[in-house]
Amino acid sequence: MKFLYVPWRSKYVQQNGPDKNPKATKDVCVFCLKFSENNDTSNFILARFKYNLVILNLYPYNTGHLMILPNTHVQRLDELSTQARSELIELINHSINILEEQLNCEGINFGINLGKIAGAGIPSHLHTHIVPRWQGDTNFLPIIADVKIISFDLNKIYNDLKPKFEELTKLLDK
Numbered sequence: 001m002k003f004l005y006v007p008w009r010s011k012y013v014q015q016n017g018p019d020k021n022p023k024a025t026k027d028v029c030v031f032c033l034k035f036s037e038n039n040d041t042s043n044f045i046l047a048r049f050k051y052n053l054v055i056l057n058l059y060p061y062n063t064g065h066l067m068i069l070p071n072t073h074v075q076r077l078d079e080l081s082t083q084a085r086s087e088l089i090e091l092i093n094h095s096i097n098i099l100e101e102q103l104n105c106e107g108i109n110f111g112i113n114l115g116k117i118a119g120a121g122i123p124s125h126l127h128t129h130i131v132p133r134w135q136g137d138t139n140f141l142p143i144i145a146d147v148k149i150i151s152f153d154l155n156k157i158y159n160d161l162k163p164k165f166e167e168l169t170k171l172l173d174k
Helices: 007-014 030-036 082-103 141-145 154-172
Strands: 045-048 052-056 066-070 107-112 128-133
Touching: 045 154, 052 082, 052 154, 066 082, 082 107, 082 128, 082 154
Parallel strands: none
Antiparallel strands: 045 052, 052 066, 066 128, 107 128
C-alpha cells in the first residue's frame, strides 16, 4: 500500500469538518471567526470589499481554489442586499480573470452549494467556489482512494495572487 502525504488536510480531518471549530456558535461560523481576526495573511484572505471578501480555500479541490463570501453571516443569496449580490457577481467575474491570467488555467468551475444536502461543507455561511482547471488535472485517485494530489504551496499561490487582488480593491473602490 502506498501513502500520500497531504499535511494541509490533517486539520480538516481532525476537526471532523469545518463547522467543528470550538469557537464557532450558531451565529458565528469558522468564516466569521477568520474575518474578525484581522490577520488576512495567516487566513489567506486575498481582499476585502464593501460587502464581500475573497479567500483561498484551505482545503482546495485544485491549485488556486478561491471562495468569495459575504462579510455578513447569511445562508442564502436572497438574504443579501442587491448591492452585495451585485458585488459578489462582479468579484466572481474579476476573480476568474485573475486566475486565468496568473495561473494560466484552461478552464474554471464555479458555483454555490446551498445547504448541506447540496454539498455545502459550511452551510451556515453563503460562499461561492471558483476552481481553476487544467487538461489532465483529474485522475483515478479521487475515485478509488478518495485522494486528491495538489502540488503547490498555498503561501506561494497567496503571494502570487495578492497583488492582483490589491489592484482589484483599488479599481472597485473608485
